[in-house]
Amino acid sequence: MAVPIELTVNGKTVAAEVEADTLLSSFLREHLRLTGTHIGCDTSSCGACTVHVGGRAVKSCNVLVAQLHGSEVTTIEGITPRDGSLHPMQAAFKACHGLQCGFCTAGMVMSAIDLLRHHPHTTDEEIRAGLEGNLCRCTGYQNIVKAVAMAAKAMGRQRP
Amino acid sequence: MSAMAYHRPSSLAEAAKLAAGDPDARILAGGQSILPSMKLGLLAPSAFIDLAALGELRGIRADRKSVTVGAMTTHAAVAASPEVMAAIPSLAKLAAGIGDPQVRNRGTIGGSLANSDPAADYPAAVLALNATIRTNRRALPADGFFKGLFETALAPGEIITAVEFPVPNTASYVKFPQPASRFALVGVFVAQTSTGVRVAVTGAGPCAFRVKVLEDALARRYAPQACEGISLPSGDLNTDIHASAEYRAHLIPVLAQRALA
Structure with missing residues (x-):
C-alpha cells in the first residue's frame, strides 16, 4: 500500500509516496x-543510523x-553550516581523533548534539551515559568522550 | 511485507473501528518493539494503526494523589517531567533507565504495557504502584493485567489511553541490567502504598509479578534487613544465556534490599 507522506528533511519539504x-533509514539513503x-x-x-x-x-x-x-528530520548532512565548515561537534571529533574507521561517527555526532542541547554542562560520566545507544568497535570510546567534552565548551561559547 | 496497509486515524473512535475491522492489524505507538519483532520474523501484521495523530494520548497530569501519563507519552518525557520527579521520583528514574536515549525518545508507556515484554521496566512500576490502566473501553487494575509472556488482559483491538499511578508514600526501583540490551535481567520495584507494601518483579518470569513473602516481611518492617534470609523458589523463573533461574531467584530479595537501602 502506497502511503502519501510529507515531512521536512534538513530544512526542505519532501513529499513522497x-x-x-x-x-x-532506507528512505533517507535510497530515496533521498x-x-x-x-x-x-x-x-x-x-x-550508527x-x-x-x-x-x-x-x-x-x-x-x-x-x-x-x-x-x-535532520541528518548528518543537515548540521554543517552553509559555508561548508564543520559543526563544532564534527570539528571536535576531528581535533580529538574521535574516530578510526568512521562508520559509527555520523550517529555518534547526532546523538552527542542532542545530548549537549539538553544537557550543556555534562560530566564525562554523563557523556558516556548519553552515548549508551551508540556503539563503536574501534576507538574504545576515550577520544569520543574527549571530543564531546571539547564540543560542549565550543557550543557553550556559541550560545548567546 | 509490502502488502501491508498503514492507517493514521484522527480519532480514538476511528482507531478502534479500524482495529475491530482487521484482527491481524497492529496498533502502532512508538514502534520500538514492534519493528524489531517484525525484522526478526516474529510478527507480520496486515496493517499498522498508527496513533501518532492522537495528541490527546500524549502528556502528563499530576496532583497530590496521582500521576496520569498518556499512553503515547515517551519514556524521555516521563524521565524529564518535573511533575513526575516531584510526585513519584522512582517512576522518573525508571523511565530514564529504559533502553538507551534514542529508544526513550520514541518508545511509549502504552506500547510497553501492551507489549508486556518479560524484561520491560514499566510493568514493575504499574504492579508495585497499583496503577490503573485506562483503555478506550474500561479501567483495568494492575493486578491481573499481565497474563503471561507478551500477554495482557487487553481484549483484541482494545487501546490503552492512559495510566494512572496513585502517589505512594515511598517507592524505589532497582534493576540489574543485562549490559548489552539494558533490559532488566531482574528489576524489583518496592512501594509503600495506601493499600500496603507492594513488591513487583520484572525480568525474572514470563511477565511481571508480585512477591507476597517479601511484601509480608516488609509490611512488618519496612527496612533492608527485612529481606535478609528470604529465599524464593526458582521453578517458574526464566533461564537463558544471561542467567539461570536460580540466579534470578537469588537476585530478587537482593535487589529488594538494595531498593530500600
Missing part, C-alpha cells in the same frame, strides 16, 4: 540519497517514514 513498511546516515546493525542496537526527529536523537532503522508525516 512510500510503502507502509519503509524505514526512515542522503548516504551520510549509515545502517550498522539494522536491529536498533548500534545507533541515528538522526534527529523534532530535534531528538532516534534510530532511523527503527522508525517508519509513514510515522513521521509532518515531522522535521
Whole structure:
C-alpha cells in the first residue's frame, strides 16, 4: 500500500509516496540519497543510523517514514553550516581523533548534539551515559568522550 | 511485507473501528518493539494503526494523589517531567533507565504495557504502584493485567489511553541490567502504598509479578534487613544465556534490599 507522506528533511519539504513498511533509514539513503546516515546493525542496537526527529536523537532503522508525516528530520548532512565548515561537534571529533574507521561517527555526532542541547554542562560520566545507544568497535570510546567534552565548551561559547 | 496497509486515524473512535475491522492489524505507538519483532520474523501484521495523530494520548497530569501519563507519552518525557520527579521520583528514574536515549525518545508507556515484554521496566512500576490502566473501553487494575509472556488482559483491538499511578508514600526501583540490551535481567520495584507494601518483579518470569513473602516481611518492617534470609523458589523463573533461574531467584530479595537501602 502506497502511503502519501510529507515531512521536512534538513530544512526542505519532501513529499513522497512510500510503502507502509519503509524505514526512515532506507528512505533517507535510497530515496533521498542522503548516504551520510549509515545502517550498522539494522536491529536498533548500534545507533550508527541515528538522526534527529523534532530535534531528538532516534534510530532511523527503527522508525517508519509513514510515522513521521509532518515531522522535521535532520541528518548528518543537515548540521554543517552553509559555508561548508564543520559543526563544532564534527570539528571536535576531528581535533580529538574521535574516530578510526568512521562508520559509527555520523550517529555518534547526532546523538552527542542532542545530548549537549539538553544537557550543556555534562560530566564525562554523563557523556558516556548519553552515548549508551551508540556503539563503536574501534576507538574504545576515550577520544569520543574527549571530543564531546571539547564540543560542549565550543557550543557553550556559541550560545548567546 | 509490502502488502501491508498503514492507517493514521484522527480519532480514538476511528482507531478502534479500524482495529475491530482487521484482527491481524497492529496498533502502532512508538514502534520500538514492534519493528524489531517484525525484522526478526516474529510478527507480520496486515496493517499498522498508527496513533501518532492522537495528541490527546500524549502528556502528563499530576496532583497530590496521582500521576496520569498518556499512553503515547515517551519514556524521555516521563524521565524529564518535573511533575513526575516531584510526585513519584522512582517512576522518573525508571523511565530514564529504559533502553538507551534514542529508544526513550520514541518508545511509549502504552506500547510497553501492551507489549508486556518479560524484561520491560514499566510493568514493575504499574504492579508495585497499583496503577490503573485506562483503555478506550474500561479501567483495568494492575493486578491481573499481565497474563503471561507478551500477554495482557487487553481484549483484541482494545487501546490503552492512559495510566494512572496513585502517589505512594515511598517507592524505589532497582534493576540489574543485562549490559548489552539494558533490559532488566531482574528489576524489583518496592512501594509503600495506601493499600500496603507492594513488591513487583520484572525480568525474572514470563511477565511481571508480585512477591507476597517479601511484601509480608516488609509490611512488618519496612527496612533492608527485612529481606535478609528470604529465599524464593526458582521453578517458574526464566533461564537463558544471561542467567539461570536460580540466579534470578537469588537476585530478587537482593535487589529488594538494595531498593530500600
